[in-house]
Amino acid sequence: MDFWNNKVNVSKEAAAQQIAIINTFSDEKRMKIALDFANMSVARTRDWIRENHPNYSELEVKLEWVRLMYFEQGEMPQEQWTFFKKEMENKIRKDWSERFRKMMQENSWTYEDIANMGNFKSGKVIEATISRGLPSFAKLAVVIYETNKAGDN
Numbered sequence: 001m002d003f004w005n006n007k008v009n010v011s012k013e014a015a016a017q018q019i020a021i022i023n024t025f026s027d028e029k030r031m032k033i034a035l036d037f038a039n040m041s042v043a044r045t046r047d048w049i050r051e052n053h054p055n056y057s058e059l060e061v062k063l064e065w066v067r068l069m070y071f072e073q074g075e076m077p078q079e080q081w082t083f084f085k086k087e088m089e090n091k092i093r094k095d096w097s098e099r100f101r102k103m104m105q106e107n108s109w110t111y112e113d114i115a116n117m118g119n120f121k122s123g124k125v126i127e128a129t130i131s132r133g134l135p136s137f138a139k140l141a142v143v144i145y146e147t148n149k150a151g152d153n
Contacts, residue, residue, distance in 0.1 A: 045069065055143045059095050063088040096134040096142065103145045 022030060042065075049064045050056065056064070066084060070076035076084070104114065111123030111130075118137065120126055129135055134142070 055139070057092060057095055057099075059088060059092045063092065093133045096139060097130055099142045099146070100130055100134055100138050103142055107145075 022033065025033070045068065046061055046065055049061050049068075053060070053064070063085065066076070066088075067081070071081040104110070111127045113123075114126045115121065115123045118126075130138065
């Protein structure tokens, strides 16, 4: 009942009535309601992260969600967070590179083509850079490409 007592526009009487109604439900139905609320909370938090960071990949959204929900709340020790963050950053780096290569493949571009478009010295430089992690210009190209592609559907 503490939850309801701290909410605006919910009287003690209304909260008590809601709880009384919920208590008449079967255990399965109450569990489903609780899970639905929990899932709705997770989805809403992820949506909020996407709204505030529209260019985040799904892996970056996941990393931020874990940071907010577990690390920042003191539910995850520093060592565990450091390990998780490092593992996720490796996955994120690979994901951006794969998305960049997919963009190149779908447009039949080579590394030399990218170098020419960006006025870089050679495609070898681009290839080496991409394998170490996508620079900001390449992430921007991926975001623009994926946004335009989604708009075509």
